[in-house]
Amino acid sequence: MPRLSVWLIRASFLYLLLGLLFGALILAEKGLVFYTPVWNLFPLHVEFLLIGWLFQLALGVAFWIVPRFGKGFSRGPEGLVWAAFILFNFGILIIALQFWIAPAILIGRTAEVCAGILFVFGTWKRIKPQKA
Numbered sequence: 001m002p003r004l005s006v007w008l009i010r011a012s013f014l015y016l017l018l019g020l021l022f023g024a025l026i027l028a029e030k031g032l033v034f035y036t037p038v039w040n041l042f043p044l045h046v047e048f049l050l051i052g053w054l055f056q057l058a059l060g061v062a063f064w065i066v067p068r069f070g071k072g073f074s075r076g077p078e079g080l081v082w083a084a085f086i087l088f089n090f091g092i093l094i095i096a097l098q099f100w101i102a103p104a105i106l107i108g109r110t111a112e113v114c115a116g117i118l119f120v121f122g123t124w125k126r127i128k129p130q131k132a
Contacts, residue, residue: 008060015052080122088115
C-alpha cells in the first residue's frame with residue numbers, strides 16, 4: 001500500500017475516533033443532562049464523520065486502487081495528491097474553529113473543494129492515460 005494511502009486512511013480513522021467521541025458526549029448529555037453546551041459539538045460530529053472519516057477513507061482507498069502506470073513511477077507524481085491531503089485536513093480543522101472564526105465554514109469548504117480538485121488532477125492520468 002502506498003505511503004499516501006496509509007496517511008489518508010490513518011487520518012480518516014483519527015476523525016472517526018473524534019466523531020465517535022463527540023457523538024458519545026452528545027448522546028450521554030441527551031440522557032443525563034450534565035452540560036447543555038455539548039450540543040454545540042453536533043456540527044463537528046457530523047463534519048468529522050461524514051467528511052473527515054468517510055470521504056478521506058474513500059480518497060485513501062481510491063489512490064491505492066486506481067490502476068498504476070506500467071513504467072517509471074508506478075503511481076505518477078504524487079505531489080498534487082499530497083497537497084490535496086494537506087489542504088483537505090486543513091479545511092476540516094478550519095471548520096472545527098467555526099465558533100471562534102466567523103468565515104471558517106466558507107474557508108474550510110473552499111479548502112475541501114480545492115483538495116478534491118487537486119486529488120482528481122493528481123490521479124487523472126492514471127484513470128485515462130495520455131496518448132504519446
